[in-house]
Amino acid sequence: MSSYVESSLIKDEQVVYKAYISSWSLSHLLVAGLVLLPFYGIGLLFWASAAIKYFSTELAITNRRIIAKFGFIRRSTIEINLQKVESVQVDQSILGRLLNFGSIVVSGAGSPQTPVLGISNPLKFRQIFMETQENK
Template sequence: MDLTYIDKHLIPGEAVTYQTKLHWHVMFWHVTFGVISMLAGIAILTGAWSSKHGKGDSSGVMIWLGLLCFAIAAYLVVFGVLKRRATEIAVTNKRVIVKVGLATRRTIELLLPRIESISVEEPALGRVLGYGTVTIRGTGGTPEVFQNIYHPLEFREQVQKQIEGERRSG
């Protein structure tokens, strides 16, 4: 079993209480254009096959163009899926931890006692589909903005629950 970034970086006495991820719609355009590119590749390869069996002489170029469409389709779909899977978002009994990226990584770790406010913005479509933007402001005043969070109101509630638990125990 592979440990996630969050699992590997828990401090002693820390436990994950809630995890979420990016909403699936972050992959939507990648997958949509990937499917369109794949269909274009099929059409081009079908045309190349037809011209090879007909009078056309451009079948070699069309085959390469069709294969290029397939390569673009694969890239788009893989990029979209990796973008979502490479993001980890967790609330622990001590911190909020966010890791974004695979090749280049950005991590944010906010201690619960240092969080001053947490706000949620949900566009109309986000309310229907269950995604939104969460902004956490720490004692330093710098806001940390996390877009396309799956169930942002639940995320905020879990952070607030842990902050309240921290205050009671501390």
């Protein structure tokens, strides 16, 4: 089974960079799961929630657009052409700076701001976006 990003590529479109959810951004769910595991296995629900979020989120930059997909059963997607993106903001907490994760907010012309929470290496995402947009 192919990923959403790969299945939505159009003719002559190539993936330039794929970003992933940081395990550190899911640490609150993992710790809660560990603490609540002795209580009738309730912690397994927290671990399942973290796993679903981790494996069902896709984020990629192609040579034509930014593609983001969230959700396992209910799917939410965002696809913005590179020419329509006005800015990519990076938000990192102190812990995010130390552990290299954060959120990005993509602002496009005619579309609302699109936040993507808890990705690994958000500064690299912004750098590769800027390079790809410049080469377009």
